[in-house]
Amino acid sequence: MPDKMENFDERIPEIVLNSGYKMPVVGLGGASHPMPLVEQLESIFVDAMENGYRHFDTAACYGSEEALGKAVAKALEIGVINSRDELFITSKLWCTEAHHDLVLPALNQTLGKLGLEYLDLYLIHWPVRVKHGASTFNFAKDEILPFDIHGTWKAMEECSKLGLTKSIGLSNFTCEKISKLLENATIPPAVNQVEMNVGWQQRKLVPFCKEKGIRICAWSPLGAYGSFWGTNAVMENSILQEIAASKSMTVAQVALKWIYQQGASLIVKSFNKERMKQNIQIFDWELTEEEMDRILQIPQSRGFGGDMFIHPTGPYKSVEELWDGDI
Numbered sequence: 001m002p003d004k005m006e007n008f009d010e011r012i013p014e015i016v017l018n019s020g021y022k023m024p025v026v027g028l029g030g031a032s033h034p035m036p037l038v039e040q041l042e043s044i045f046v047d048a049m050e051n052g053y054r055h056f057d058t059a060a061c062y063g064s065e066e067a068l069g070k071a072v073a074k075a076l077e078i079g080v081i082n083s084r085d086e087l088f089i090t091s092k093l094w095c096t097e098a099h100h101d102l103v104l105p106a107l108n109q110t111l112g113k114l115g116l117e118y119l120d121l122y123l124i125h126w127p128v129r130v131k132h133g134a135s136t137f138n139f140a141k142d143e144i145l146p147f148d149i150h151g152t153w154k155a156m157e158e159c160s161k162l163g164l165t166k167s168i169g170l171s172n173f174t175c176e177k178i179s180k181l182l183e184n185a186t187i188p189p190a191v192n193q194v195e196m197n198v199g200w201q202q203r204k205l206v207p208f209c210k211e212k213g214i215r216i217c218a219w220s221p222l223g224a225y226g227s228f229w230g231t232n233a234v235m236e237n238s239i240l241q242e243i244a245a246s247k248s249m250t251v252a253q254v255a256l257k258w259i260y261q262q263g264a265s266l267i268v269k270s271f272n273k274e275r276m277k278q279n280i281q282i283f284d285w286e287l288t289e290e291e292m293d294r295i296l297q298i299p300q301s302r303g304f305g306g307d308m309f310i311h312p313t314g315p316y317k318s319v320e321e322l323w324d325g326d327i
């Protein structure tokens with residue numbers, strides 16, 4: 001049986017969300033292309049738990065829910081964890097299910113795949129609605145429908161009230177869309193999961209969400225280095241390389257630490273044992289003010305524009321409209 005205390009030094013700090021529930025500040029990403037086979041992925045997730053990860057990020061559209069569920073069962077069986085409550089599991093509502101009456105069935109399907117009674121966090125994956133039954137990624141542009149922000153959120157609130165998810169939140173929402181949602185919300189979103197890294201620092205959204213009590217959780221914190229949707233803007237940045245060398249840290253560690261020092265949480269994906277260990281060794285050292293100032297000089301651009309949701313006759317006619325000008 002693995003020694004549960006062997007990674008005690010790498011315990012990941014937790015923060016308290018506005019829902020009152022705790023969330024570990026670093027989670028393991030569950031998106032990959034290609035995706036490993038279910039058995040391989042199950043063992044990757046168990047490795048992560050053995051190495052101290054307790055927060056896992058998946059989504060209905062990733063194809064990793066089933067493996068994550070199997071990993072939870074395995075970790076309980078072999079004693080890596082004592083109870084499912086020790087974990088923080090996030091999943092997301094895909095655009096084809098972002099219709100008021102389809103949210104609860106979608107969450108139930110996700111829970112079924114995971115083999116869990118509840119999620120810790122359920123997110124609206126995008127402020128986008130696609131015709132029900134359309135292909136997950138290859139939907140026709142005319143299948144993109146106007147997003148029903150209030151109806152979708154109301155259904156998310158109902159899921160929360162049913163106890164099927166402890167917290168509810170958003171992903172890829174701008175300040176403007178959050179403001180609109182808050183006009184009618186009875187439960188405020190706990191989290192907004194967005195692209196954030198040294199190359200896209202979210203300088204508008206971070207202070208806005210902080211003021212509203214919504215925790216930012218960064219996706220692609222390493223710029224999705226090596227993924228088809230990624231860039232080298234983080235991992236090959238010379239400022240980061242210099243800071244990393246001077247501190248005997250890796251570029252990845254500096255990039256992740258910068259996010260943490262912004263007061264945000266992060267989801268980092270590595271399916272490699274050594275790199276997943278490295279990515280959580282960021283809590284017993286600091287970036288200095290001078291180093292933070294240097295990182296502020298890095299040129300800014302969004303990595304993922306969301307082109308798949310843009311159409312001249314659709315609800316978002318340009319990338320600017322999707323992001324309300326914040327590009």
Ligand SMILES: NC(=O)c1ccc[n+]([C@@H]2O[C@H](COP(=O)([O-])OP(=O)(O)OC[C@H]3O[C@@H](n4cnc5c(N)ncnc54)[C@H](OP(=O)(O)O)[C@@H]3O)[C@@H](O)[C@H]2O)c1
Pocket residue numbers: 028029030031032057058125171172193194218219220221222223224225226227250252253267268269270271272275276278279
């Ligand atoms: N809400 C959304 O719309 C959304 C969008 C995108 C992603 N996400 C979530 O956020 C997670 C993380 O984002 P991401 O996967 O896009 O990108 P990421 O975590 O920034 O980067 C992952 C890439 O970096 C590599 N990597 C990881 N650690 C490394 C290290 N220490 N040194 C060198 N390379 C390293 C990984 O390869 P190895 O695996 O080989 O280490 C992988 O190719 C996703 O998995 C997903 O759960 C959410």
